[in-house]
Amino acid sequence: MSDAVESLMAELLARTPGEAPFHQAVREVAESVQLVLDRRPELRKAKVLERMIEPERAILFRVPWVDDSGEVQVNRGIRVGMNSAIGPYKGGLRFHPTVSLGLLKFLAFEQVFKNALTTLPLGGGKGGSDFDPKGKSDMEVMRFCQSYMTELYRHIGPRTDVPAGDIGVGGREIGFLFGQYKRIRNEFAGVLTGKSVTWGGSLIRPEATGYGSVYFAAEMLKTRNQTLDGKVCLVSGSGNVAQYTAEKLIELGAKVVTLSDSSGYVYDEAGIDPEKLEWVKELKNERRGRIAEYADAFDSAVFTPRDPSADSNPLWGHSADCAFPSATQNEINEADARALIAGGVYLVSEGANMPTTAEGTRVFLDEKILYGPGKAANAGGVAVSGLEMSQNSLRLSWTREEVDQRLHGIMESIHAQCVATAEEFGTPGNYVNGANIGGFLKVADAMLAQGVV
Numbered sequence: 001m002s003d004a005v006e007s008l009m010a011e012l013l014a015r016t017p018g019e020a021p022f023h024q025a026v027r028e029v030a031e032s033v034q035l036v037l038d039r040r041p042e043l044r045k046a047k048v049l050e051r052m053i054e055p056e057r058a059i060l061f062r063v064p065w066v067d068d069s070g071e072v073q074v075n076r077g078i079r080v081g082m083n084s085a086i087g088p089y090k091g092g093l094r095f096h097p098t099v100s101l102g103l104l105k106f107l108a109f110e111q112v113f114k115n116a117l118t119t120l121p122l123g124g125g126k127g128g129s130d131f132d133p134k135g136k137s138d139m140e141v142m143r144f145c146q147s148y149m150t151e152l153y154r155h156i157g158p159r160t161d162v163p164a165g166d167i168g169v170g171g172r173e174i175g176f177l178f179g180q181y182k183r184i185r186n187e188f189a190g191v192l193t194g195k196s197v198t199w200g201g202s203l204i205r206p207e208a209t210g211y212g213s214v215y216f217a218a219e220m221l222k223t224r225n226q227t228l229d230g231k232v233c234l235v236s237g238s239g240n241v242a243q244y245t246a247e248k249l250i251e252l253g254a255k256v257v258t259l260s261d262s263s264g265y266v267y268d269e270a271g272i273d274p275e276k277l278e279w280v281k282e283l284k285n286e287r288r289g290r291i292a293e294y295a296d297a298f299d300s301a302v303f304t305p306r307d308p309s310a311d312s313n314p315l316w317g318h319s320a321d322c323a324f325p326s327a328t329q330n331e332i333n334e335a336d337a338r339a340l341i342a343g344g345v346y347l348v349s350e351g352a353n354m355p356t357t358a359e360g361t362r363v364f365l366d367e368k369i370l371y372g373p374g375k376a377a378n379a380g381g382v383a384v385s386g387l388e389m390s391q392n393s394l395r396l397s398w399t400r401e402e403v404d405q406r407l408h409g410i411m412e413s414i415h416a417q418c419v420a421t422a423e424e425f426g427t428p429g430n431y432v433n434g435a436n437i438g439g440f441l442k443v444a445d446a447m448l449a450q451g452v453v
Contacts, residue, residue, distance in 0.1 A: 019102030089125030092166030113439030190392025210244025212380015229253035237327035326351030
């Protein structure tokens with residue numbers, strides 16, 4: 001098994017140098033699915049995994065726009081279509097200075113498995129730009145989004161590729177992007193998800209990723225006859241995913257004590273209650289301020305600035321029961337994982353995409369804690385995006401309760417699938433193998449049925 005993985009990785013590294021997050025994601029999946037390939041040699045013969053790690057298409061384009069001072073700016077736009085075996089490409093757009101082709105290939109690859117686990121007919125894709133919306137005026141963001149969509153519109157559509165939001169792409173950006181698409185194509189179509197409810201969006205979509213990761217955590221706790229009530233929880237991030245993760249945890253009786261952003265984190269020993277969380281939403285969503293301001297507003301909180309030279313994040317060193325990494329990839333390394341275990345954490349549910357390094361993941365698996373990997377635990381966002389697509393097709397709008405019920409059911413189904421698959425392949429309790437193999441099998445069978453394409 002190890003020789004097969006190393007051979008695959010050696011070839012991939014030679015062909016795609018400098019794409020470390022993509023390599024990390026592929027290795028994790030490859031190590032899991034060897035258990036399948038050993039049982040089903042037809043998948044190995046058809047080189048399904050080798051085809052799965054090569055994007056079906058990757059589109060790069062320039063995005064020129066004019067800032068408020070009249071200066072011409074140029075950014076790079078990218079859209080990766082990873083796999084469409086079970087449905088149109090589906091995945092978010094990320095606007096952040098770190099965006100690159102390699103980063104988006106990693107995110108698109110993860111999206112393939114995540115989308116397959118939802119049971120919805122969705123392929124996997126991801127896109128974005130190295131544009132940074134922070135510090136930009138609404139007019140600058142609008143001009144950039146319009147320029148970006150002026151090229152992207154050629155490559156997307158309700159039956160081809162349906163983007164959504166991601167880091168740096170919220171309701172404001174989705175609105176500008178959708179307006180330009182509608183203007184160019186002269187049609188009102190369900191081509192983007194995460195839209196406002198008043199023009200084709202779905203209730204619960206903003207909350208879905210955060211709520212879903214909490215629902216997945218609750219399902220994991222059920223296997224030990226426990227609930228989230230009374231659990232002390234560490235949450236990283238303070239954007240959309242973190243906000244609604246905290247909201248659902250508070251609703252279920254848990255105590256949230258941390259939030260963070262790129263400047264550092266706050267620890268509130270008294271707990272973040274609904275009123276404090278509303279203050280955070282106003283800070284982040286309207287004023288677009290920094291989380292350090294929370295400590296100025298609430299005496300029970302302490303702000304710790306980020307130390308770029310540190311080899312670990314002190315946020316993960318606080319005593320707690322559960323952790324919900326909801327910021328970005330690789331935010332938990334091996335030292336952080338060991339700190340979490342030492343602090344009493346026995347459940348980790350990933351709201352972000354691959355927020356734990358390979359070494360950190362091994363710590364969690366070796367310790368046999370309840371560990372929900374991102375492709376399973378944070379699938380709630382794309383699940384409700386799929387429900388938004390259904391509502392657009394039917395010209396219907398479901399109630400908040402209907403959508404939340406469907407989301408809860410999907411997360412229960414994903415959990416059950418991970419548990420059953422892990423047991424079937426001889427690794428009970430290993431949600432990483434359960435998620436990787438479960439998603440792989442659905443896509444692999446579709447690829448086999450459709451021939452060498």
